[in-house]
Amino acid sequence: MRHTIYSLIFNKDSRNWAGRAYEAMVSMAAVISIIPLMFKTWHPIFDTIDTFTLYILFLDYIMRWMVHDFRSRYGKPWAFIVYPFTPMAIVGLLCILPSLGLLDQTFRILRMFRIFKVLQYSRMFGLVVRVFEREKKTLLSVLFIAVGYIFISALAMFTNEPETFDTFYDAIYWATTALTTVGYGDVYPVSDVGKMISMVSSIFGIAVIALPAGIVTAGFMEEINSVIKEDDEKEEEKKDGSDKAEETEGSET
Amino acid sequence: MKKIKEFLSGMTFKQKRYAVIMIICVAVNMILAEIMTLASVPLWMDVTGTIAATIILEPAAGLIVGLINNFFRAIFINGPTTLVYYSVSAAVALLAAIMLDRENRLRLGRVVISTILIIAASTLLSGLLKYWQTGGVSNLYWENYFSELAASRGFGTFLSGTFGAFVIKVPDTIASVILAVIMYMLTPKKYRGR
Numbered sequence: 001m002r003h004t005i006y007s008l009i010f011n012k013d014s015r016n017w018a019g020r021a022y023e024a025m026v027s028m029a030a031v032i033s034i035i036p037l038m039f040k041t042w043h044p045i046f047d048t049i050d051t052f053t054l055y056i057l058f059l060d061y062i063m064r065w066m067v068h069d070f071r072s073r074y075g076k077p078w079a080f081i082v083y084p085f086t087p088m089a090i091v092g093l094l095c096i097l098p099s100l101g102l103l104d105q106t107f108r109i110l111r112m113f114r115i116f117k118v119l120q121y122s123r124m125f126g127l128v129v130r131v132f133e134r135e136k137k138t139l140l141s142v143l144f145i146a147v148g149y150i151f152i153s154a155l156a157m158f159t160n161e162p163e164t165f166d167t168f169y170d171a172i173y174w175a176t177t178a179l180t181t182v183g184y185g186d187v188y189p190v191s192d193v194g195k196m197i198s199m200v201s202s203i204f205g206i207a208v209i210a211l212p213a214g215i216v217t218a219g220f221m222e223e224i225n226s227v228i229k230e231d232d233e234k235e236e237e238k239k240d241g242s243d244k245a246e247e248t249e250g251s252e253t
Numbered sequence: 254m255k256k257i258k259e260f261l262s263g264m265t266f267k268q269k270r271y272a273v274i275m276i277i278c279v280a281v282n283m284i285l286a287e288i289m290t291l292a293s294v295p296l297w298m299d300v301t302g303t304i305a306a307t308i309i310l311e312p313a314a315g316l317i318v319g320l321i322n323n324f325f326r327a328i329f330i331n332g333p334t335t336l337v338y339y340s341v342s343a344a345v346a347l348l349a350a351i352m353l354d355r356e357n358r359l360r361l362g363r364v365v366i367s368t369i370l371i372i373a374a375s376t377l378l379s380g381l382l383k384y385w386q387t388g389g390v391s392n393l394y395w396e397n398y399f400s401e402l403a404a405s406r407g408f409g410t411f412l413s414g415t416f417g418a419f420v421i422k423v424p425d426t427i428a429s430v431i432l433a434v435i436m437y438m439l440t441p442k443k444y445r446g447r
Binding site: 062099 | 271310311313314316317320324327328333334336337339343382385386
């Protein structure tokens with residue numbers, strides 16, 4: 001029974017029409033459920049949308065839990081115990097909690113996480129997740145460097161211009177917006193030394209901040225290439241199989 | 254109609270057996286719950302079919318029966334916020350599996366242990382959910398009666414609500430387990446098990 005549920009949710013085979021219909025249903029429910037968030041005034045139809053999509057997303061959450069042992073590296077019963085603590089399960093639960101009445105409606109912003117349901121079924125999103133998993137250590141060390149750099153820049157600026165930056169938090173805010181090239185311009189250095197610090201930290205900072213983008217892009221390209229290669233190999237295998245079948249048919253006749 | 258017939262004729266014996274037993278169990282859950290409400294009996298009895306599906310077939314069947322039952326109640330009777338009470342049904346379905354031994358036979362000792370665990374888990378879960386959602390107010394008169402009784406003795410909201418749930422859950426679970434065991438015994442051997 002659980003195998004049937006598993007193939008319904010995870011079997012991406014084009015012949016599995018039920019699986020494809022299920023995937024379309026959950027994705028559509030996730031997208032539709034976000035629509036009410038785009039409006040300032042509440043309309044009764046939004047309640048209907050919320051209720052209807054809640055049923056589908058709740059069902060998806062439970063069914064995924066039921067078959068988690070097939071995908072998890074843990075055996076029974078640990079796979080079922082671990083499931084609620086997996087990132088996608090946490091997101092899946094958080095996005096339905098306000099509709100279930102377990103969180104106040106002020107938390108309805110959490111509903112926007114429902115878009116992850118669509119991404120969950122997307123092959124490209126799977127690739128991005130894989131890249132992040134593979135480059136986890138590198139990304140973490142780069143993040144550590146970036147945070148350190150922001151901290152040092154903010155500290156230099158705060159010590160130099162205490163009258164411009166009321167608190168250290170303001171200095172951190174300035175450093176983050178400047179180094180990420182956002183630069184709102186609401187807080188900026190006014191002294192010559194402050195401007196010099198700003199220029200130097202920006203020049204070196206941009207390299208530090210741009211590093212993760214490069215790592216992710218390179219990883220993503222690598223992953224895409226390996227997927228294309230895999231697809232090509234599968235296609236060739238299929239071709240070989242059909243050629244051989246034709247050959248044997250010919251020799252029989 | 255023709256397609257439905259084709260679909261049914263394409264089903265294996267196991268699939269048919271599962272479908273029929275699960276439909277019966279869902280119906281048992283719904284009918285018993287409705288009878289209890291209409292007769293104003295202070296019991297829920299809405300997990301009898303869930304326990305029966307677990308011991309006759311497998312825990313996954315119990316989980317599905319509980320899910321269908323909770324969906325039905327949420328859609329047609331109580332509203333979507335009651336969907337969270339599926340956690341109670343799920344706990345019941347999983348704990349009911351303890352009743353069976355390795356050879357898939359019911360053992361009295363195991364039935365008793367499972368019943369105690371079901372009472373404990375369902376009391377705690379429903380008490381917690383009730384407290385979280387409504388601040389401890391139930392839609393069952395007798396549950397509220399016992400909750401208020403505990404509250405008047407100086408217990409806190411959560412403890413009073415849980416006590417109210419506990420008083421109802423004890424006879425409710427015992428009656429449900431007895432009925433489910435009867436259903437198990439009435440089911441021919443070839444229809445039981447995975």
